[in-house]
Amino acid sequence: MTLLELKDVTAAYGRVQVLEGVSLSVPEGGAVGILGANGAGKTTTLRAISGVVRTGGSIVFDGQDIRGLRPDQVAARGIAHVPEGRGTLPNLTVRENLQVGAYLRKDRRAIAGDIDYLLDLFPNLAARISHNASAMSGGEQQMLAIARAFMAAPRLLILDEPSLGLAPSTAKSVYAAIRRLREESGIAMLVVEQNAHLAFSIVDTATVLETGRSVLTGTSAELKGRDEIRRAYLGG
Ligand SMILES: Nc1ncnc2c1ncn2[C@@H]1O[C@H](COP(=O)(O)OP(=O)(O)O)[C@@H](O)[C@H]1O
Ligand SMILES: [Mg+2]
Structure with a gap:
């Protein structure tokens, strides 16, 4: 079943x-990538879903039109957004960040269980549970941002360039954790990534954006086999 469907979505900043x-769809439990050059509109597509920019077209989540909802209303429907850059509260500790992520939930036991699970998934966070988020490395902050989003118990996690600014080995371990999170939780994911090697390590299908339009959609295997994708995103 389709969980999220965008059809001919338009968006503007002012005029x-x-x-x-932009059209794309994410099946229940699926993982979909958005590829595209700098400035293609990847971040704006995620912002359109989250209700942060004014949009046209149609955005349907779980059978309901969510276009035009406020960001807090979109979050309450079950979409958690890890924004580009830092998605943490810098002056709160790791534990506090995780607790804040669960602020809409009442299931205390399950919340405690999820925190334990995430500390197992991200041992670096366990080691710094009482440190302020601002005191951590870029990779650790990215892990915390993902973990915090997961604490909302979303049905769809949207991730904006989780590898941005990270050393290659750190980016790899962040993706390994995302992959495990996906396999173990069955949560659906929509992932923006400039590094197509990393994107293809977790997504089933991807959509390519060019100047604000989706121009190509296919399975990871199909896209990896195309010359123009190899040249533009896979380094040959
Ligand atoms: N807040 C903003 N105000 C005006 N233009 C913006 C704003 N944010 C992004 N843009 C423009 O929108 C286009 C798409 O940006 P973005 O969605 O961030 O692309 P990507 O994430 O693919 O790099 C770019 O031309 C960018 O300059
Ligand atoms: Mg971007």
């Missing part, structure tokens, strides 16, 4: 039209 027609 500047940035998305001209």
Whole structure:
């Protein structure tokens, strides 16, 4: 079953039209990538879903039109967004960040269980449970941002360039954790990534954006086999 469906989504910042027609769909439990050059509109597509920019077209989540909802309303429907850059509260500790992530939940036992699970998934966070988020490395902050989003118990996790600014080995371990999270939780994911090698390590299908339009959609295997994708995103 389809969990999220975007059809001909447009978006603008003030009068500047940035998305001209983005269509994509994420199946229940599936993982979908968005690839594209800098400025193609990847972040704006995620912001359109989260209700942060004014949008046109249609955005249907779990059978209901969510276009035009406020960000807090979108979050309450079960979409957690890890933004580009840092998605943590810098002056709170790791544990406090995780607790804040669960603020809409009442199931105390399950919340405690999820925190234990995440500390097992991200041992670096366990080692720094009482440290302020701001005191951690970029990779650790990215792990915390993902963990915090997971604490909302979302049905869809949207991730904006989790590898941005990270050393290659750190980016790899972040992706290994995302992959495990996906396998163990069955949570659906929509992942923006410039590094297609990393994206293809977790997604089933991907959509390529060019200047605010989706121009190509396919399975990871299909896309990896295409010359233009290899040249543009896979380094040959
Ligand atoms: N807050 C903003 N105000 C005006 N233009 C913006 C804003 N954010 C992004 N843009 C423009 O929108 C386009 C798409 O940006 P973005 O969605 O961030 O691309 P990507 O994430 O693919 O790099 C770019 O041309 C960018 O300059
Ligand atoms: Mg971006």
